[in-house]
Amino acid sequence: xxxxxxxxxxxxxxxxxxxxxxxxxxxxxxxxxxxxxxxxxxxxxxxxxxxxxxxxxxxxxxxxxxxxxxxxxxxxxxxxxxxxxxxxxxxxxxxxxxxxxxxxxxxxxxxxxxxxxxxxxxxxxxxxxxxxxxxxxxxxxxxxxxxxxxxxxxxxxxxxxxxxxxxxxxxxxxxxxxxxxxxxxxxxxxxxxxxxxxxxxxxxxxxxxxxxxxxxxxxxxxxxxxxxxxxxxxxxxxxxxxxxxxxxxxxxxxxxxxxxxxxxxxxxxxxxxxxxxxxxxxxxxxxxxxxxxxxxxxxxxxxxxxxxxxxxxxxxxxxxxxxxxxxxxxxxxxxxxxxxxxxxxxxxxxxxxx
Amino acid sequence: xxxxxxxxxxxxxxxxxxxxxxxxxxxxxxxxxxxxxxxxxxxxxxxxxxxxxxxxxxxxxxxxxxxxxxxxxxxxxxxxxxxxxxxxxxxxxxxxxxxxxxxxxxxxxxxxxxxxxxxxxxxxxxxxxxxxxxxxxxxxxxxxxxxxxxxxxxxxxxxxxxxxxxxxxxxxxxxxxxxxxxxxxxxxxxxxxxxxxxxxxxxxxxxxxxxxxxxxxxxxxxxxxxxxxxxxxxxxxxxxxxxxxxxxxxxxxxxxxxxxxxxxxxxxxxxxxxxxxxxxxxxxxxxxxxxxxxxxxxxxxxxxxxxxxxxxxxxxxxxxxxx
Numbered sequence: 001x002x003x004x005x006x007x008x009x010x011x012x013x014x015x016x017x018x019x020x021x022x023x024x025x026x027x028x029x030x031x032x033x034x035x036x037x038x039x040x041x042x043x044x045x046x047x048x049x050x051x052x053x054x055x056x057x058x059x060x061x062x063x064x065x066x067x068x069x070x071x072x073x074x075x076x077x078x079x080x081x082x083x084x085x086x087x088x089x090x091x092x093x094x095x096x097x098x099x100x101x102x103x104x105x106x107x108x109x110x111x112x113x114x115x116x117x118x119x120x121x122x123x124x125x126x127x128x129x130x131x132x133x134x135x136x137x138x139x140x141x142x143x144x145x146x147x148x149x150x151x152x153x154x155x156x157x158x159x160x161x162x163x164x165x166x167x168x169x170x171x172x173x174x175x176x177x178x179x180x181x182x183x184x185x186x187x188x189x190x191x192x193x194x195x196x197x198x199x200x201x202x203x204x205x206x207x208x209x210x211x212x213x214x215x216x217x218x219x220x221x222x223x224x225x226x227x228x229x230x231x232x233x234x235x236x237x238x239x240x241x242x243x244x245x246x247x248x249x250x251x252x253x254x255x256x257x258x259x260x261x262x263x264x265x266x267x268x269x270x271x272x273x274x275x276x277x278x279x280x281x282x283x284x285x286x287x288x289x290x291x292x293x294x295x296x297x298x299x300x301x302x303x304x305x306x307x308x309x310x311x312x313x314x315x316x317x318x319x320x321x322x323x324x325x326x327x328x329x330x331x332x333x334x335x336x337x338x339x340x341x342x343x344x345x346x347x348x349x350x351x352x353x354x
Numbered sequence: 355x356x357x358x359x360x361x362x363x364x365x366x367x368x369x370x371x372x373x374x375x376x377x378x379x380x381x382x383x384x385x386x387x388x389x390x391x392x393x394x395x396x397x398x399x400x401x402x403x404x405x406x407x408x409x410x411x412x413x414x415x416x417x418x419x420x421x422x423x424x425x426x427x428x429x430x431x432x433x434x435x436x437x438x439x440x441x442x443x444x445x446x447x448x449x450x451x452x453x454x455x456x457x458x459x460x461x462x463x464x465x466x467x468x469x470x471x472x473x474x475x476x477x478x479x480x481x482x483x484x485x486x487x488x489x490x491x492x493x494x495x496x497x498x499x500x501x502x503x504x505x506x507x508x509x510x511x512x513x514x515x516x517x518x519x520x521x522x523x524x525x526x527x528x529x530x531x532x533x534x535x536x537x538x539x540x541x542x543x544x545x546x547x548x549x550x551x552x553x554x555x556x557x558x559x560x561x562x563x564x565x566x567x568x569x570x571x572x573x574x575x576x577x578x579x580x581x582x583x584x585x586x587x588x589x590x591x592x593x594x595x596x597x598x599x600x601x602x603x604x605x606x607x608x609x610x611x612x613x614x615x616x617x618x619x620x621x622x623x624x625x626x627x628x629x630x631x632x633x634x635x636x637x638x639x640x641x642x643x644x645x646x647x648x649x650x651x652x653x654x655x656x657x658x659x660x661x662x663x664x665x666x667x668x669x670x671x672x673x674x675x676x677x
Contacts, residue, residue, distance in 0.1 A: 093422075093426055095422070124459065125459065126457060126458050126459035126461070127459030127460065128459070129456060129457055129458075129459055130457040130458060130459065134457040134458070136454075136457070136458040136461060137461070138425070138458065138461045138462045139461075143422065143425050143426070144454065144457075144458065146450075147449070148445055148449050148450075151418065151445055151446070151449065151450060153415075153418070154414070154415040154416075154417070154418025154419045154421070154422060154446065155418055155419070155421055155422035155425070155446075155450065156422060157415070157418070157419045157422060158418065158419030158420055158421060158422025158423035158424070158425075158426070158428075158430075159422040159423065159425060159426040160422075161419060161422070161423050161428070162422070162423040162425075162426035162427050162428045163426065165377075165379060165404060165405070165423075165428055166377070166427055166428070172422070172426075184414065185414055185415055185418065185445075188410075188412045188414060188415035189415050189418075189419075191410060191412065191415075192409070192410065192412060192415050192416065192419060195410065196407075343460075344456070347455055347456050347459070347460040348455075348456050348494045348495055349455070349495065349497075349519050350455055350463035350518035350519050351517060351518050351519060352593075
């Protein structure tokens with residue numbers, strides 16, 4: 001590949017992000033402080049339910065043996081992904097975690113590409129090379145789920161630096177769990193983002209677990225106190241209440257877009273499944289599992305809709321639409337092609353030389 | 355012609371790249387003031403603090419941030435003060451930057467450049483002298499270049515910045531103050547192409563980086579004894595220019611590979627193994643490697659002088675293949 005081709009492939013890479021260039025006006029960057037209306041709440045419920053049903057389907061496909069690799073489900077935590085993404089602009093970038101299906105769905109990754117990737121088919125968004133732990137869709141600002149705990153934080157910090165340097169009014173959001181909080185990258189990323197006042201939204205999905213151990217046994221501090229040490233604005237919300245997450249994120253996003261610097265949103269949530277699919281969770285108290293189920297974010301969102309006067313028929317319609325979309329995506333994924341080895345090998349580099 | 359200094363050629367390459375492309379930024383520790391080696395001198399004054407970023411001492415995170423910036427439209431050039439400190443930045447380089455394009459199914463790329471000085475000779479001790487290039491050459495997705503002189507410092511860095519993939523530019527601490535006569539505007543040098551630094555017919559000596567100086571001296575010594583050594587400066591370690599080395603071997607039939615890095619499991623081992631395979635029929639003697647012994651780099655001058663490979667060691671190796 002010659003130099004011109006090298007440069008072309010860089011241009012293509014940048015184009016893939018679909019990010020307006022310097023000076024270009026973004027969509028309305030002001031906060032959506034409107035009171036929650038029924039259509040917004042319906043949309044939030046729909047996303048929460050879509051993630052839940054999609055992950056239940058992934059669980060079944062795992063049992064069937066159709067999904068290669070390690071699978072970490074976010075069942076119980078869907079409201080965080082749905083609520084946070086509802087307040088982001090399409091061009092905002094996101095780094096996700098090993099428990100990232102919900103982030104991908106809420107960021108708008110098409111279900112067909114998602115399921116095809118989970119089944120490791122050539123039609124997958126990463127052509128079957130990434131799978132669950134490396135889901136990425138640069139055209140939608142998803143800079144990757146990540147197999148390395150805490151690795152997404154500095155990547156989001158750098159993405160935010162690029163947004164600012166190139167004159168974009170976009171932000172970068174970094175998702176991470178409380179299991180990441182003892183990693184140095186978290187502390188260093190808070191420091192760097194605050195020091196440079198970068199447009200980063202840090203989102204901690206605090207489910208009380210770091211892999212197979214309670215995070216209380218891993219951390220000598222509370223996240224709010226840590227945030228104070230870095231003078232990082234911090235807010236703790238009920239991560240299982242999608243409306244609360246959405247409203248808190250809209251405020252946080254407004255603060256970040258005002259160029260006030262980064263913001264840390266801590267979402268208290270519940271992991272209803274094991275660390276990975278197949279984890280027997282012998283380390284977990286049945287009472288804790290039952291308590292998690294009692295705080296089910298899907299039920300909380302459904303109850304809110306009913307309280308707002310949405311009919312059972314309307315709710316059933318949403319369920320039907322969600323289930324149909326998933327069924328179609330799974331069927332398409334099952335019919336997908338096996339990935340090509342030569343194409344995979346060729347993509348180790350953008351430009352082979354010599 | 356002009357007098358070219360290695361550190362100034364690095365700064366010139368950065369300045370030219372930044373002037374040409376607004377998306378190029380430079381970041382690292384203390385670089386606003388020129389960095390440890392003066393290789394970024396003048397850039398902050400010329401391009402401002404938004405494009406020349408002094409980072410906290412936080413290698414893992416500013417390397418990770420450079421990866422994120424590269425994914426989002428910038429071309430970051432990171433300075434690491436000592437290559438040894440890349441140990442802190444292994445995750446963003448090895449697990450993230452190197453694999454993203456591949457893992458993401460060919461979406462995008464990570465146009466990241468890392469400048470990292472290796473090498474001893476300055477009594478840096480065991481944590482400030484290592485040559486760790488073989489680690490990175492072993493990681494699919496990374497490219498490595500190693501300029502041996504001021505014009506290559508310019509030419510290879512320019513190519514690295516234009517390259518769509520992550521490239522590690524390995525400089526040598528002892529070379530920053532080196533100066534030679536050269537063209538005022540050195541050419542941009544392609545990645546993956548070696549340079550025949552000295553033609554010869556009796557044996558081929560493959561080397562790279564600061565070791566070229568010792569190999570040149572060795573070739574002078576050999577010439578005095580009537581032996582003509584051909585010297586290949588690899589310039590690029592990953593990918594490395596296998597055809598040029600093989601072609602030389604078909605003429606000389608004898609091969610020495612010399613580098614400052616520890617000999618065991620080094621770059622030289624890969625070159626020797628490949629030539630023993632695809633060049634087997636051409637070889638008239640065993641391939642001999644020259645490298646540092648398998649021990650950490652020592653501090654005392656007497657110890658370090660013995661530790662570091664020099665011209666005498668290269669001459670001894672040449673004599674072995676000429677036996």
